[in-house]
Amino acid sequence: MNTRDARILVVEDNDTLRRGIALALRESWSDVDDLAAGDAAVERIRDPAVDPYDVIITDLRLPGADGLEVLGAARERDRRTSVLVMTAYGSIETAVGAMRSGAWDFVQKPLDLDQLELRVVRAVDHRRLLHEVTELRAKEAARDVVEQIVGDSPALRSAMDLARRVAPTRSTVLVTGETGTGKELIAGLIHRASSRSDGPLVKVNCAALPETLLESELFGHERG
Incomplete structure (x- = not known):
């Protein structure tokens, strides 16, 4: 099966759920990592030796650091990274708060993997569109500097x-x-x-x- 190029990180402390999400995504995407702890995710995201992720899918409640800290680290590293927040029933208000803090979207548990895949496709396309816009603006700005x-x-x-x-x-x-x-x-x-x-x-x-x-x-x- 052909896979699309994208770097995706799944952060979820439930081993069965995390592995299930990662396995499903690897059928369509070329580079999928998964981690069980929030602090490990923050460390990975901030590591300058690791390329930024295109999409990060994170639970809100995690050991070591919560999903909002993962979101914050992603925004600090590369504001174009699309962060999808997973939330259980009854935590919608928290998820909406995460979106106000910069999350791209949220998905509610129990997860529908087909719907999650659709959101990931949209998130990757959104990230690439932002990248293209940033490159165009950078080229225009660079031309202004060259003229000086x-x-x-x-x-x-x-x-x-x-x-x-x-x-x-x-x-x-x-x-x-x-x-x-x-x-x-x-x-x-x-x-x-x-x-x-x-x-x-x-x-x-x-x-x-x-x-x-x-x-x-x-x-x-x-x-x-």
Whole structure:
């Protein structure tokens, strides 16, 4: 059977239900993970080595962390991830609250697997539409930044081409150059052409920070 490409995570502490959902979804989708605990799901979602999920299906009541925390982690990682909340009868109000917090939809237990599959299809299509819109906006914004960069030398064209190629990736980028060569504009081009273009581009003047505070200002600090 042909499967569609999508990364899906199922979070449910009932082993029988979780495995049943995952097994049914694997008949149609190429990449389905399942976890029993909310804290494990939050850790997986936040792991930079793990690609973001297209769809997350989560129960609200979970050990370790509840479904709202799973939803929050997903929204922090990638706001385009579609989160489906599973809820038992009598918890509809909580599910509606989850939707107000950013969930894409909710499904009521006992689950109808055919209806769940239909919602997953819609959620994946919704995610891909958002991705296409984000890419179009990023390209338009990047063109605006390019117009601010004056010059046509081979070195500048090479730098701009590299910036465009690295922007869609999750790679760490270091831009170097003498004062006035356009480092900040190149950084702006990378940001505008990335999937994070709807978020802020935070600028820090490292020269104005004391050496003792530089690392904690950039990377955070924990007591002890």
